Amino acid sequence: MSSISLKYLATQLNMSVSTVSKALRDYKDVGEDTKTIVKALAKELDFIPNDIAVSLKTKSSKTIGVIFPSIVHWFFSGLFEEIKNEALKNGYLTILLTSNDNVQTENSHLNYLVKRSIDGVILSMSDNRRDFNVINEIRDSGVPVLELDKISKLTKNCSKVSVNDKESIFDATNRLIDSGKNKIAFISGILNRQNAVDKFIGYKMAIDQSSVKFDQSLTIPVHGEKLNEAYYSFVKLLKKHPDIDGVICHSDIVAIGCLQATLSLNKKIPDDIAIIGYSDWFVSSVIIPSLSTISQPVEELGKTAVKLLIDEIIHKRKNIKYNHQTIVIPTKFIKRNSS
Amino acid sequence: MSSISLKYLATQLNMSVSTVSKALRDYKDVGEDTKTIVKALAKELDFIPNDIAVSLKTKSSKTIGVIFPSIVHWFFSGLFEEIKNEALKNGYLTILLTSNDNVQTENSHLNYLVKRSIDGVILSMSDNRRDFNVINEIRDSGVPVLELDKISKLTKNCSKVSVNDKESIFDATNRLIDSGKNKIAFISGILNRQNAVDKFIGYKMAIDQSSVKFDQSLTIPVHGEKLNEAYYSFVKLLKKHPDIDGVICHSDIVAIGCLQATLSLNKKIPDDIAIIGYSDWFVSSVIIPSLSTISQPVEELGKTAVKLLIDEIIHKRKNIKYNHQTIVIPTKFIKRNSS
């Protein structure tokens, strides 16, 4: 609590506060001998600079905010782990808030974070954001905002880091087509968000380029976390279209629902029905049969986001122009026994 | 960035900084009319107090640290969500760090957090901590440490919040016994940590009190996150003891491994083998058959922890004695189709 201060060190050493301060920070213009003396005592007394005072003076809190839709989620908790570690490596602390996919909450969190003097924020937008005022305001007030994973094409002057959803589903669908499947269903996310739309487009593109005709009734939306709902929906779909021989799912949880549904109807995987998931949730590798899936490069996503953000923070501090970047990171198809 | 300051408000209003400050915070001794004027302008200019300056002055950062073994984990991410929300409600921000169950990392995180001036810390200890010096030092330096879930009986002057592992496994085991099972296996955690030991004791107590003799070979350790390992271990165990008719698992993931193993050997659940898990992971309710499990009151754990910690912080600030508490929160047995 009552930690040791520069002033205390100074009086102990019979020096001025400023000399001590400079000595500790290896200023060029302070004597070598003084430095060693000062540092010795600092070490002995276990001096820890008060970072609140430093922040006040330097106007930098060395803290970044993160706003995710949720943290109780395989993908986001993994992503946060990476962000937090990379930030830490660079001397930044991370404050996580969750929006619950609610724009109101997201906005108020955003405002609260800048009020609590973060240096920048990483945002994974809630699905139904239509208005970008708050984001623009914050950015204009000098706090960099970096969009991660759930990004918008409509915001300006923000760096963006995301994954190539469209291409990865396009590729996965083609794999099924190439393996001889020709009635492939698609379990999509709710189609009011960019990621879900992109995935759907990837699927449709692949179908359109193939020899079979696109059939809208083979695409059904199921929330990515609802295993049960996926189960029942897919059973229903299979009853209606017994000749479905493949399914692409927008999440692993949903894929596992489909997998259970398929097994419950005594169909063979992948011979009767091939299944592909999305995310490489850890259960995918241990379920029986194991699930082919698309792995998102969580580590690279997180690290890239933090690096870009910190870079922008530093540029801003030095008042030098920063060029915002939009980075798309490729996914990886993981072939297992369900396809 | 260059936000508006009290001083600026003051000059605009031709008042002193202190009056403005007090007016804004509704001090008793400032005129009603002044208050309204000040507040009006503050609102108009969107004045936001600089909380770094406030922190420096008040010596309170309104931030708490949380150290968990991991965040990519159903239980811990849920717990963090609760902590974060409850903290927020009380005006506190939360900084999460993870130890990866490594004492070194945990210690350095602990120290780093106090260096970064948190007001208190919630700690879920890594398994193999034997030394409590760092914790004691921090606590003695005036930063309250609250132990949550993974607690130690050896630390003094810390509040502790945990779950009654022993009783809940004792109860679950008895349920199996009461339902006629008499060769019940136990998949334990690694027995070098309190939670794992407590669970084992609960199991053993129930067996010892029953008519059957305790058989050490029916207890096997499997890391709580290793579904696959559980699968293979349980298959092996069942081969060795084909008459096992029930199994208690220290985690849901492990239970699901056992469930798959059981099905793969064409045994009926729960008639041939009854299975009980631990944690009420969301998959438990949707797997087929659904898994009976022990639900940990995540919300109550999180809220209680935050309330106690903040209470202690406040006491400390006011320099009034605080009585540390040790709270054990009961779990709930959730009966589903696997028992």
Add this chain to the structure above:
DNA sequence: TTGTAAGCGTTATCAC
């Protein structure tokens, strides 16, 4: 009821 002034622990400018 309002204002003055000191101080929180730093950093940074400018004399010495």
Add this chain to the structure above:
DNA sequence: GTGATAACGCTTACAA
């Protein structure tokens, strides 16, 4: 090479 001094933005005795 070292040390006053002001400043960051706020709170709080204390004085007016």
